[in-house]
Amino acid sequence: MKFLRGGILALMSTEKTFYIETFGCQMNAHDSEKVIGTLEHEGYTRVEDEEAAGLILYNTCSIRDKAEQKVFHRLNEYKKMQGEGKKFAVIGCVAQQEGEKIFEKAPYVSLVSGSASYRNLPEMLVRLEAGENRITGLDDRQTDETFDTEFTARSNPHRGYITIIEGCDKFCSYCVVPYTRGKERSRTSDSVLAEARRMADMGYTDIQLLGQNVNSYRDSSGKRTFAEVLGAIGQMAGVRRVRFTTSHPRDFTQDIIDVIDAVPQVCDHVHLPVQSGSSIVLKAMQREYTREWYLERIAWIKAAKREISMTTDIIVGFPGETEEDFEQTASLLDEVGYDGVFAFQYSPRPNTPAIHMEETVGVEVKAARLQRLMDRQRELQRISYGRHLGQVMEVMVEGYNRQRGQVTGRSSQNKTVNFTVTQPILPALGSYQTVRITQTFPNSLVGEAVSA
Numbered sequence: 001m002k003f004l005r006g007g008i009l010a011l012m013s014t015e016k017t018f019y020i021e022t023f024g025c026q027m028n029a030h031d032s033e034k035v036i037g038t039l040e041h042e043g044y045t046r047v048e049d050e051e052a053a054g055l056i057l058y059n060t061c062s063i064r065d066k067a068e069q070k071v072f073h074r075l076n077e078y079k080k081m082q083g084e085g086k087k088f089a090v091i092g093c094v095a096q097q098e099g100e101k102i103f104e105k106a107p108y109v110s111l112v113s114g115s116a117s118y119r120n121l122p123e124m125l126v127r128l129e130a131g132e133n134r135i136t137g138l139d140d141r142q143t144d145e146t147f148d149t150e151f152t153a154r155s156n157p158h159r160g161y162i163t164i165i166e167g168c169d170k171f172c173s174y175c176v177v178p179y180t181r182g183k184e185r186s187r188t189s190d191s192v193l194a195e196a197r198r199m200a201d202m203g204y205t206d207i208q209l210l211g212q213n214v215n216s217y218r219d220s221s222g223k224r225t226f227a228e229v230l231g232a233i234g235q236m237a238g239v240r241r242v243r244f245t246t247s248h249p250r251d252f253t254q255d256i257i258d259v260i261d262a263v264p265q266v267c268d269h270v271h272l273p274v275q276s277g278s279s280i281v282l283k284a285m286q287r288e289y290t291r292e293w294y295l296e297r298i299a300w301i302k303a304a305k306r307e308i309s310m311t312t313d314i315i316v317g318f319p320g321e322t323e324e325d326f327e328q329t330a331s332l333l334d335e336v337g338y339d340g341v342f343a344f345q346y347s348p349r350p351n352t353p354a355i356h357m358e359e360t361v362g363v364e365v366k367a368a369r370l371q372r373l374m375d376r377q378r379e380l381q382r383i384s385y386g387r388h389l390g391q392v393m394e395v396m397v398e399g400y401n402r403q404r405g406q407v408t409g410r411s412s413q414n415k416t417v418n419f420t421v422t423q424p425i426l427p428a429l430g431s432y433q434t435v436r437i438t439q440t441f442p443n444s445l446v447g448e449a450v451s452a
Contacts, residue, residue: 016044019053023070024061026245027210028092030161031115032059035091037151038121046153050078055087055128060094062176062349068094075106082108087128089113093180097350099138113137115166116182118147144220146187150198158396158430160204164192164229165211165218170248172275173286173357174315176349177212186217189224193232200238205430206396207233207241213248215256227255234265240432241396241412243267246313249274249289252297261305268306269414272297273313277332278325281318286353291328298336309413311340316373317366318346319357326369333377339384339413340443341377345370381442385415388437388445395419395435395447397427409433411445419447 018039022032035057036046047053056078060071071094082088089111090102096114103109110133111124117137124135146166154160167182168175196207209230211217217226224232234242242265247256249272260266272294276282279290301308314329333341345366348355361369395409395417406418407427419435427433427449439446 017047017053018044018055019050020057022059034149034152036153041151057089060092062093062097079108096180111135144185159206160199161208161210163210168212173353179351186220188221189219189229196233200236205240209244214244215247216251227259230266231259231263234263245271247272249294257300257304267412269309271311275315277329281325309339314343315346316370317361378442385440389440392436395433397431416444421449
């Protein structure tokens with residue numbers, strides 16, 4: 001009887017409590033903020049560990065290799081909790097990719113939902129609370145609706161994210177996103193600006209616009225272009241910085257450069273994934289542009305009045321990539337002069353056309369090429385970051401390294417800056433400091449705060 005009473009109390013203590021773990025990209029992280037806000041609005045309370053939760057959610061990502069194995073491994077670690085009355089939900093890209101197979105592999109999972117169905121989450125929660133199992137949200141990839149909510153639980157009180165476009169229509173041969181997140185669908189510019197206005201009124205000074213291909217945004221009301229949305233948010237009272245990620249070269253237009261030049265609050269940083277410097281490989285990737293076409297966009301960026309920092313993504317070892325193709329990618333680093341490169345070895349993803357291509361590049365060759373590429377980029381960044389020596393720049397405070405006696409922050413070009421201050425009271429998180437750069441490294445800058 002004592003055990004029974006304890007068990008009942010344990011169930012009561014976890015009723016309508018939830019724990020969420022997020023895997024993957026910034027889009028997933030912001031999706032989780034919206035899911036958390038929705039759950040809290042539905043009367044749930046968030047807890048910090050699985051043991052205290054009645055509902056455990058895993059927001060999953062399928063971009064990288066073996067992503068689904070990681071999810072099932074995590075589920076297996078906690079399946080013993082099923083006997084404690086806990087319920088499990090798998091949401092996000094792996095949920096959409098694996099679908100109802102998740103129920104077969106992990107029968108203790110009660111809810112499986114792709115991101116295109118998050119707007120139906122309140123209804124799915126009601127069904128879950130009623131004791132229903134095998135609840136799915138998997139059929140909405142062709143929807144025109146987006147997951148707009150006023151109940152976003154933002155984790156950072158100074159920097160906030162707004163998803164302006166969901167899904168992807170590009171169908172690059174290696175990418176699983178169109179199959180997991182559905183077709184491109186954009187919010188109205190009025191709803192985007194209204195959310196940005198609410199954030200600015202709440203004290204957010206750094207606003208970042210998100211999308212799988214953020215610059216593919218097409219205002220569903222037809223009122224504003226992507227560049228006009230950027231400019232409008234940048235000119236709002238209280239907003240100090242506006243960023244956007246990730247851009248697609250096919251939709252990168254001159255007016256984006258124009259608004260960066262015209263509105264100082266729009267940050268001087270562009271992330272423009274190239275994936276390969278070889279036009280032959282780009283064709284196999286179904287990127288639908290050539291090296292020369294991409295470099296024309298880079299020329300626009302370099303011709304801007306402001307100096308714009310450039311970063312990119314690169315895939316090494318795509319099927320059919322020859323040594324000559326790889327050398328063309330390596331030479332692109334010198335030609336463009338990126339301030340940062342995120343490079344990865346190719347790995348086949350489920351449901352993509354590339355999964356049927358013969359893998360002609362061995363694992364060791366992929367690893368060697370990746371190392372050569374990053375070694376070269378590190379040297380280029382040493383030079384690139386070195387040009388900031390002696391410059392004075394504005395830095396948003398993000399944290400403190402007390403061991404080194406430094407404040408950590410980020411410049412408008414999205415570069416990490418570690419700096420010292422002379423006053424005994426450290427600057428507040430989210431504040432902006434003027435910093436003179438006194439030392440440079442390939443991935444960061446070091447400086448000292450300049451007195452007002």
